[in-house]
Amino acid sequence: MIEVEGLRVVYHDVISVLHGVSVKLEDGQITTLLGANGAGKTTLLRTLSGILYIYDGDVLEGSVKINGDDVTHSNPVVITRKYGIVYIVEERTIFPQLNMMENLKCAASSRRDKNVQRDIERVLDLFPALKSRMVGKSGYMSGGEQQMLSIGNALMTKPKTLLLDEPSLGLGPILVREMFKVIKRINEEDKISMFLIEQNAAAAVKISHSGYVMENGRVVLEGTAKELMSNEDIREFYLGSGKAGEKKDYRQSKRYKRRKRWLG
Amino acid sequence: MSRAEPSSRPNNGFFMEYLVQILGSGMLQGLVYGLIAMSLIMIYKSSEVFNFAVGEFCTVGAVFFFMFQSFGFPLWAVIPAYLLLTALFAAGVETLIIDRLIGRLPFSITLVTIGISSVMVGCLQIFFGTNPEPIEMKLPDLTLEIGSALFISTQIWNSIIAVLAMIILLLFYKFATMGILMRATADSQVNAIVLGINARRILMITWAISGMVAALGGLIVANGSAVTYDMGLVGLAALPVVLVGGLESIPGAVIGGLLVGVVQSVTTFYIEPWLNLPGFQAISPYIVLLIILLIRPYGLFGQEIIERV
Numbered sequence: 001m002i003e004v005e006g007l008r009v010v011y012h013d014v015i016s017v018l019h020g021v022s023v024k025l026e027d028g029q030i031t032t033l034l035g036a037n038g039a040g041k042t043t044l045l046r047t048l049s050g051i052l053y054i055y056d057g058d059v060l061e062g063s064v065k066i067n068g069d070d071v072t073h074s075n076p077v078v079i080t081r082k083y084g085i086v087y088i089v090e091e092r093t094i095f096p097q098l099n100m101m102e103n104l105k106c107a108a109s110s111r112r113d114k115n116v117q118r119d120i121e122r123v124l125d126l127f128p129a130l131k132s133r134m135v136g137k138s139g140y141m142s143g144g145e146q147q148m149l150s151i152g153n154a155l156m157t158k159p160k161t162l163l164l165d166e167p168s169l170g171l172g173p174i175l176v177r178e179m180f181k182v183i184k185r186i187n188e189e190d191k192i193s194m195f196l197i198e199q200n201a202a203a204a205v206k207i208s209h210s211g212y213v214m215e216n217g218r219v220v221l222e223g224t225a226k227e228l229m230s231n232e233d234i235r236e237f238y239l240g241s242g243k244a245g246e247k248k249d250y251r252q253s254k255r256y257k258r259r260k261r262w263l264g
Numbered sequence: 265m266s267r268a269e270p271s272s273r274p275n276n277g278f279f280m281e282y283l284v285q286i287l288g289s290g291m292l293q294g295l296v297y298g299l300i301a302m303s304l305i306m307i308y309k310s311s312e313v314f315n316f317a318v319g320e321f322c323t324v325g326a327v328f329f330f331m332f333q334s335f336g337f338p339l340w341a342v343i344p345a346y347l348l349l350t351a352l353f354a355a356g357v358e359t360l361i362i363d364r365l366i367g368r369l370p371f372s373i374t375l376v377t378i379g380i381s382s383v384m385v386g387c388l389q390i391f392f393g394t395n396p397e398p399i400e401m402k403l404p405d406l407t408l409e410i411g412s413a414l415f416i417s418t419q420i421w422n423s424i425i426a427v428l429a430m431i432i433l434l435l436f437y438k439f440a441t442m443g444i445l446m447r448a449t450a451d452s453q454v455n456a457i458v459l460g461i462n463a464r465r466i467l468m469i470t471w472a473i474s475g476m477v478a479a480l481g482g483l484i485v486a487n488g489s490a491v492t493y494d495m496g497l498v499g500l501a502a503l504p505v506v507l508v509g510g511l512e513s514i515p516g517a518v519i520g521g522l523l524v525g526v527v528q529s530v531t532t533f534y535i536e537p538w539l540n541l542p543g544f545q546a547i548s549p550y551i552v553l554l555i556i557l558l559i560r561p562y563g564l565f566g567q568e569i570i571e572r573v
Binding site for chain 1: 367441444445447448450451452453454455456457458459460461462463567
């Protein structure tokens with residue numbers, strides 16, 4: 001279980017991004033994180049994976065605990081190797097100049113066990129489309145294939161938790177549906193917990209167990225997937241539907257009239 | 265036709281007769297430059313830092329070789345020993361200085377390498393002295409005569425060593441796990457780190473291997489002549505090689521090295537007497553460099569950023 005408590009994060013010592021964020025990720029579950037651009041979602045994932053320092057960020061207050069161990073200021077390599085947390089960055093976690101197999105082998109290099117070949121097969125089983133891209137630099141793959149390889153790379157490290165930063169970014173509707181199916185499958189079959197940032201809120205909430213909504217560096221709402229689905233504000237601002245079943249057209253919608261209740 | 269009346273056109277005969285010699289020695293010299301350039305490229309690839317101290321690593325390598333040689337060790341023991349020692353030395357420099365600067369701008373680290381270079385020259389002066397010391401590898405005589413062209417044995421051995429080192433390095437980068445990891449980390453440090461690859465250790469190993477390559481370069485520069493504390497200036501000769509070949513390309517270093525070597529020797533033998541400008545060969549590579557960069561800003565084999573359309 002990953003527990004984040006009262007996290008306050010700044011960039012370049014002055015730009016305050018998170019103002020006391022608390023999040024709890026249960027083992028084996030998919031947790032969604034919704035929020036507009038600039039809400040601090042990516043910063044939260046960077047903090048969890050320990051790579052905040054690369055972006056000149058600092059944790060001023062609060063802590064990140066994994067099964068009780070404080071890892072707030074731990075080395076990202078330790079966080080990946082020891083605690084099995086892998087952050088799949090928005091820009092795709094691949095090595096563009098390497099071909100697909102080299103990518104997977106690199107990602108597996110931190111492991112000591114000998115089951116690498118089996119996991120490569122598992123990745124190809126999850127993403128059959130990758131089989132046709134054995135040769136050639138992975139930088140020339142399509143966006144969808146790169147995203148598949150990103151997740152494949154992450155799986156090669158034998159993770160316990162995946163932090164996914166907008167896996168559907170730049171993918172077509174069919175691929176997005178596929179992607180969410182695979183994420184669900186990985187969660188159920190490989191028992192890997194997920195922390196999922198998504199703009200495609202409806203699809204994300206549907207596959208997840210619980211979720212959080214962030215705004216301006218704060219968690220403004222949390223609940224199980226069911227609660228989120230039925231929350232009127234969420235429906236209005238993230239799921240894009242009005243009262244249940246009611247169709248909307250753009251002329252009628254008064255987007256800025258209604259105030260979000262949680263900002264009060 | 266020209267053969268029928270050689271005496272009336274002496275210049276032409278002189279030119280043709282030496283062409284093989286000039287191209288040949290240019291290429292042999294170029295391979296040495298190429299090797300030193302590889303040392304630079306390895307570090308540039310992995311951290312975008314241009315290591316201005318590469319020449320000093322060459323010198324240190326040659327000094328270590330001289331040291332082991334003067335202990336009286338046989339050649340087969342000296343070579344691995346001095347390579348290992350230089351690798352350790354380079355790794356030490358990386359750990360003590362460069363590692364602390366990770367995350368800073370590559371340009372800042374590049375400037376630091378200029379400082380490292382100065383300090384190393386100073387230390388070499390103190391600990392090694394200013395006297396040239398001869399080093400000699402006792403290797404079978406391979407002197408080669410092609411027509412009137414003569415390639416002396418040391419030069420041939422030097423290029424054999426350079427070529428072997430280059431091939432090993434290329435294979436290492438292509439197939440060895442560590443080589444692939446080094447390419448991966450060079451590609452994206454952040455991605456390497458989030459996937460649990462210890463990017464810092466990889467960078468240290470990169471410096472160690474780069475130091476070894478420079479040490480080999482230093483050995484073949486000094487081979488047959490002498491080690492001097494300021495022979496690190498040869499590092500500057502690698503500068504146009506790297507830029508011509510492309511900053512990220514290891515094969516580019518070979519081609520760039522050959523090109524620069526040939527251009528230099530051709531300039532020395534043909535253009536200098538013709539223009540009556542002694543020393544012109546030193547700037548000739550830079551003229552070629554300018555022309556190439558105008559046509560291909562990345563260098564001949566520089567890495568273009570992959571952009572999907």
